[in-house]
Amino acid sequence: MTPSPQRPEDRPGRAHADGLIRFLTDSPTPYHAVRSAAELLEKAGFRQLDETGSWTAAHSEDGGAHGRQGGGPGSSRGQGHYVLRGGALIAWYVPAGAEPSTPYRIIGAHTDSPNLRVKPVPDTGSGGWRQIAMEIYGGTLLNTWLDRDLGLAGRLTLRDGSTRLVHIDRPLLRVPQLAIHLDRQVNEGLKLDRQRHMTPVWGLGTPGEGDVVRCVAEEAGVPAADVTGWDLMAHSVEPPAYLGRDQELLAGPRMDNLLSVHAGATALAAAAARDDLTAIPVLAAFDHEENGSQSDTGADGPLLGGVLERSVFARGGTYEDRARAYAGSVCLSSDTGHAVHPNYPERHDPGHHPMPNGGPILKVNVNQRYATDGSGRAVFASACERAGVPWQSFVSNNAMPCGTTIGPITAARHGISTVDVGVAILSMHSARELCGAEDPFLLAQCMDGFLTSP
Known part of the structure; x- marks a missing residue:
């Protein structure tokens, strides 16, 4: 008898x-x-550290990962900590017995995605429509935001300096496309003006000053008068979903690069349950990769280096220990890459056609748009072999400009050996992207192999 196919849920x-x-x-x-x-x-078992507080006691007192099961000085348990700053997170787990010069195994990723973000004076309108003024963030595929139901989310800053997260996850906005009757050549080439054509509607009537802030403040449960700043952005309210006859694909927003952030957090949590680690596993999830990484929460800022140095010094280390730790460290920079597009195969290198569910990809560019070299390839291959997962290689068509990642920035800024990897997807930078449903798991397994390698 022919065996029945495995059910997607199994x-x-x-x-x-x-x-x-x-x-x-x-x-x-x-x-x-x-x-x-x-x-x-x-x-x-990880716990948050305050950047303005002392970390010395935090690295020696009872607690951290597994802290509820015991720990502290002389314990066989390690300690897990994390720091939050804006849209960035640095998390690390210090195994019991780790020396100040113990090297790091770092997973790097980014939390931001191209989208539409609310301008400082958001209330606008035209022709009897109420609209919200938006600025374009990152290399957005503008057409994918047209005729899509959008919500609003982000961060409000209050008069006392505190912040509130807000998430309006219902149809609130829409960027309407011009009907074909009013643009008969639209299918010959859509041209969108970033200033004039990407302003969403959200109602009828005359726009009133403070309308947007009042709406968002009400959703956050705070008085509008207390809101003195905001960082708000649109998002598609269509939920992620499995796709295809056999549900072997996964469609959803912000896979570039929350897919890597989620895999990295999963792998770090798993590593913290082990007692045989020889390096300190780290997750560095940065903001602002999509516009160059130059911010206090970006990969080109001081956040990662400052956190790693403080961890060395909090454990009694010196600058010499810090230098030794960095020299032995490796970073796995994880970001999405391009799966071969069935409708545009000529846009890809003919010898490198990564496919969904084929496992994580090794990203190579000899001009250092990716940081991978032969040594990095060996590290990645070893991690995949250790985890028992397949892997693929990606290199751009020579006629196509190559994108870049936080990998080269991390390598140059910190002098840490770095290799660029990821998952192959379609529709990168769209409001809704597509990957293989097995690949996120395979990436997390590869990361686990990397973090726990001897």
């Missing part, structure tokens, strides 16, 4: 993909994404 990666769906749904902005990742890590 596949090895299904539970991880289900978790990714929840993570994407709960994380419409970088600020929500780092909170979601922190919640996942807290379940594994």
